[in-house]
Amino acid sequence: MTQTTGKLLGWILGTALAIGFVVVMGQLAIGPAAQSMVPAPATSAGLTEVLFYVLAGVTIAGAAGVALSHNILYSAIGLLMALLGAGSLYVFLSADFLAVAQLLIYIGGVLVLVLFAVMLTNRITEITVSNTSLGLWGGLMLFVAVAPVLLAVALVTPWATITPAAAAHTTETIGDALLSRWLLPFEVASLVLLASLVGAVAIARKEIKAD
């Protein structure tokens, strides 16, 4: 009984935090930005629009697959679909470098490593080991709490479309920005990578000593 109450309390607290986060972010970030946006004029549904909706559908289906699948390998494939879809949406924003970087880093790097790690384990089809969930009630409560806020944000915001410049050269701009204005964050990010590399070596070394 106490365990259930504790769990329930945890969920309520988590939900409140999520709602608070969305509301604060909406007020601070989306609100002012939305004020200055001009609603886009309705455009005719061409092939590009159809393509956009197909890709958006793939992204959402992939994300749903990650959350709903009972097999962790299928979750990984869902993640692949979601990442691919998000990457192709960057192309619509004419951010070609970002789209390719997404493909290379998230699919060529992260996802392959995830698959690799998953395959090294043998009990991967057991839900209780790999895909534990905290019950139907918790999920439902989180959904009921968050869905209206997210829906409100999606419906109230006057989404504006900016017609992107046709295939602008983004690589040079990104390079310049990384090495001038954003030099410090760039270097800090590389420090984080270095720390994780050192950590990986430390962990791997310990295993060899124990043998």
Add this chain to the structure above:
Amino acid sequence: MLSSPQRKPFSPRAVLVITLAVGVLLFGALFTGILVLTAAIKPVMIAAFLRQVVGVDPATWPHTTLVTWVSMAITALILLTFGAVISGATVWWEMRVSARMQSRIGYNRAGAGGFLQWIADAVKLLFKEDLIPAEADQLLFRVAPYFVMTGFALTFVALPFGEGLVAADLNVGIFYMVAVTALVVVGILLAGWSSNSKWALFGGMRAAAQVVSYEIPAGIAIMVPVLMAGTLSMQGIIRAQGAWPWQWFVFTNPAATVAFLIFFISQLAEGNRTPFDLPEADSELVAGYLSEYSGFRFALFFLVEFGNLWVMAAVLTTLFLGGWQIPWVSAADWTAARGALGDLPGAGWWGLQLLSMLVMVLKTLVVLNVIVWIRWTLPRIRIDQMMNLCWKYLVPFAFAAFVFTLLWQVLLARVPLLATFTGFIMTGLFVAMAALFGRQVKANIAASGDHVDLTNW
């Protein structure tokens, strides 16, 4: 022909004529299609075509978008078909060369020199039973070949065939090429796991470990020509080079030579070619990740493996060997041949394009042939040697080449003549080495009492 003993076999002359006809027609049609369509799907060309040939204004004509999309779809189809056909032809060439190197006869039944064997093999694979093991993961087992095929097919988007002959001259060309190959790894991993067989799983794991490791030296080595050209675009990298060997990136910068070798080795490893064919080492793992595949799904894996040779060779040619650059034809000549940008180009421009395609295809075929030689010359290395080679030798050398190129570019900005000077010296060295190699081969053949015999090809 056992069932019809009364039927006379074709005479050797007829077989030769049929084989030549098939070869010339197939490759002629494909290369013509690529030549015309990749050049023609650019918006400027479509607009000019509509205005001058069809006689409508492309800005107001309602079907302009439709024409664009349809021509793009046909181009995609032709490029895919080219990938499949060149893969088949590569199998034939590889089998002929390997037979020659191992004193066997090799393909010699279907068509002259067995040239039609790959068509017969493909048809046979189409008719085989599509077997899915009962214990396999049904969905992922079926999905895996699509990932592999997609990763392969997408490379043709940015692969140059000539000056204006590329489906899309992406601004991030070479970066894109590296990124889409990642899908192949995902497919191989899935194939290995979903087969539910220990051989396949081991093959898949080895393939993933190998490809992920060798992507790092390959990626750093690619940075060298990118730094030298100042662009990621495939066409931009070729335009930064010249037509003569001493103007190629591989010879103008000592670090680029090192990067060329590193990239070449890494490409062999990423393509799972001997001496790096551990993922499908037949003496240890049956056939690795494709042990359980049969029929059309197996054909797809096989197609990608051999089609990759063309992609590999073309990327190497683009990055280091001057691509499609034609001697005595400068960038100004191309602009002059093109004429006004709003018009359809004249015959001179198309002739130049054809010539540039010829140069590119020739260089690619030479590199492809070297890859085939290597496969039948070197033994397979062990898995620890493979990892050692990558992490202890290729990665540090690639970084050194990268840093050297940075300094080199700074130096070049002050002394531009240095590139020409180095180019001549390195080309001279290469020619001298090739001559010495040839002399040694000749001496070896003479010493063993053998002689060069090309009669039984």
